Amino acid sequence: MIRINTPTNIFLVVIVIWSLIAYHFPLINFISNDIGFTSLKSFRDTATVFAVILLISYLFFYLVQVTLPWLLRPFCVVIFMLNAAALYFINTYNIIIDKSLISNIFNTNGDESFAYLHYKMFPYILLLGVLPSLALYRFNLIKVSFVRLSVHALAVCIACLAVIFMNGSSWLWIDKNGKQLGGLIMPWSYIANTGRYLSEQAKRNKIQELLPSAQHLNDEKMLVVLIIGESARSANFSLYDYARKTNPLLSKYDLDIFKAKSCTTYTTASLECMLSYTDSDASDYEPLPSYLSRHNVWVNWRTRNWGEPVIKVNSYNKSGELKLNCKRDDCDLDGSLLTQLSADIKRVEHNKQLVVLHTSGSHGPEYYKKYPARFETFTPTCKSVDLSTCSKEELINAYDNTIVYTDYLIANVIDTVKALQIPSAVIYMSDHGESLGEYGLYLHGTPYSLAPDVQKEVPLIIWRSKELKESRIPTAVDTQYSYSQYHLFHTILGLFSMRAAVYKHEMDIFSGSISAKN
Numbered sequence: 001m002i003r004i005n006t007p008t009n010i011f012l013v014v015i016v017i018w019s020l021i022a023y024h025f026p027l028i029n030f031i032s033n034d035i036g037f038t039s040l041k042s043f044r045d046t047a048t049v050f051a052v053i054l055l056i057s058y059l060f061f062y063l064v065q066v067t068l069p070w071l072l073r074p075f076c077v078v079i080f081m082l083n084a085a086a087l088y089f090i091n092t093y094n095i096i097i098d099k100s101l102i103s104n105i106f107n108t109n110g111d112e113s114f115a116y117l118h119y120k121m122f123p124y125i126l127l128l129g130v131l132p133s134l135a136l137y138r139f140n141l142i143k144v145s146f147v148r149l150s151v152h153a154l155a156v157c158i159a160c161l162a163v164i165f166m167n168g169s170s171w172l173w174i175d176k177n178g179k180q181l182g183g184l185i186m187p188w189s190y191i192a193n194t195g196r197y198l199s200e201q202a203k204r205n206k207i208q209e210l211l212p213s214a215q216h217l218n219d220e221k222m223l224v225v226l227i228i229g230e231s232a233r234s235a236n237f238s239l240y241d242y243a244r245k246t247n248p249l250l251s252k253y254d255l256d257i258f259k260a261k262s263c264t265t266y267t268t269a270s271l272e273c274m275l276s277y278t279d280s281d282a283s284d285y286e287p288l289p290s291y292l293s294r295h296n297v298w299v300n301w302r303t304r305n306w307g308e309p310v311i312k313v314n315s316y317n318k319s320g321e322l323k324l325n326c327k328r329d330d331c332d333l334d335g336s337l338l339t340q341l342s343a344d345i346k347r348v349e350h351n352k353q354l355v356v357l358h359t360s361g362s363h364g365p366e367y368y369k370k371y372p373a374r375f376e377t378f379t380p381t382c383k384s385v386d387l388s389t390c391s392k393e394e395l396i397n398a399y400d401n402t403i404v405y406t407d408y409l410i411a412n413v414i415d416t417v418k419a420l421q422i423p424s425a426v427i428y429m430s431d432h433g434e435s436l437g438e439y440g441l442y443l444h445g446t447p448y449s450l451a452p453d454v455q456k457e458v459p460l461i462i463w464r465s466k467e468l469k470e471s472r473i474p475t476a477v478d479t480q481y482s483y484s485q486y487h488l489f490h491t492i493l494g495l496f497s498m499r500a501a502v503y504k505h506e507m508d509i510f511s512g513s514i515s516a517k518n
């Protein structure tokens with residue numbers, strides 16, 4: 001076996017140069033698309049970016065070497081493997097690794113993670129992860145003194161800083177594209193954003209501030225079912241003028257349809273908005289289900305999804321346990337959430353009840369696995385997790401079939417609630433939208449300021465029982481997507497005839513008639 005005698009300072013240079021060359025093709029591609037490589041300025045911008053990467057990476061590996069030298073190689077192995085996996089996802093889904101993507105990864109359950117795996121990932125892991133890791137152990141490291149190592153590090157830093165400061169004009173361009181550049185730099189994109197995500201989680205787990213007490217204006221019966229959709233974009237609902245018949249059932253119902261926007265493009269943060277009374281620091285405050293439950297409203301949360309904030313409710317059911325009593329033909333899908341729904345509602349003695357159904361909806365990339373076979377309305381469908389290998393038509397067909405199934409589920413809930421013959425409302429709203437290849441983007445989680453409308457425009461569909469139809473009317477009809485996810489808190493409080501200092505009349509979709517009634 002060949003072993004190469006290498007002083008540690010040179011070994012650090014080898015690691016950094018390899019990382020720079022092997023894992024930054026998407027970054028080079030981004031730079032080339034944005035500014036090209038034709039002018040002197042573009043070369044200077046590129047040199048500045050690479051000097052920054054070199055500086056941070058070298059300093060990092062230097063610190064590992066001087067503090068825990070035995071850890072340097074195992075550490076590089078882990079980074080090479082993660083870089084390889086990250087590169088596969090960046091290339092396959094045309095994503096950048098930012099905080100929302102990290103949040104998605106942490107909040108995706110095991111089954112869904114496997115859905116992203118594809119045989120195309122293995123060449124990445126082998127060529128960019130396993131082989132370079134094995135190569136690391138071919139080096140026979142010759143220890144150099146701390147002083148020599150530090151002098152060498154200092155020289156590298158001075159060289160990098162010189163490049164950075166000589167190209168001060170590049171900083172503006174780097175600042176403007178910080179999000180994309182930061183999301184493509186390996187391994188800092190995922191290390192820094194995991195740190196940001198975890199510190200945000202720590203903040204989330206702190207004590208939620210209780211909201212001021214609410215008063216009930218009456219004790220009449222009221223049932224609200226809130227269905228939280230997943231990755232459903234309004235652009236593909238015929239209720240929102242989509243040319244295809246994706247709402248064959250709901251189009252026959254008398255519904256209030258609102259044009260709404262999600263507040264983020266990923267589940268956890270969108271859920272916070274949907275359950276919060278305020279758009280600032282939503283995670284600091286008691287969310288709607290806990291607030292209602294504390295005020296004598298029976299709250300049942302049923303979920304086939306993840307990522308809701310910490311909630312205190314009367315009854316919390318995961319689909320796995322609901323499934324045990326499920327007698328439908330779609331118990332392995334979102335249908336499980338409807339298990340004994342009517343019986344469970346009837347059993348509750350409280351006059352006011354909120355049932356939340358957190359669906360798995362249209363979560364990609366395996367859209368074709370999100371609905372029963374009988375909902376395969378549009379064919380052929382994409383049956384690969386590598387979305388870029390499917391034709392646009394196959395991909396949209398599979399996605400549209402998930403919407404047809406969602407249409408059926410919402411209609412099922414409405415029928416169930418209608419049969420109870422009590423004052424009631426069914427609200428459906430999606431957490432965020434989805435990209436289906438437009439602008440080369442797939443799935444969701446694109447930073448909000450850059451995300452296309454399809455990731456933000458979400459359906460907000462409300463059915464009301466005849467009592468509510470007679471007593472309440474929606475506020476002015478909206479055409480400008482001015483409804484937000486924060487409207488839910490105030491609208492649901494209004495439906496339960498509750499008043500509190502945190503209740504905002506203007507955010508209650510049905511407030512017009514409430515004031516008339518009182």
Ligand SMILES: [Zn+2]
Pocket residue numbers: 230231266267268431432
């Ligand atoms: Zn989501």
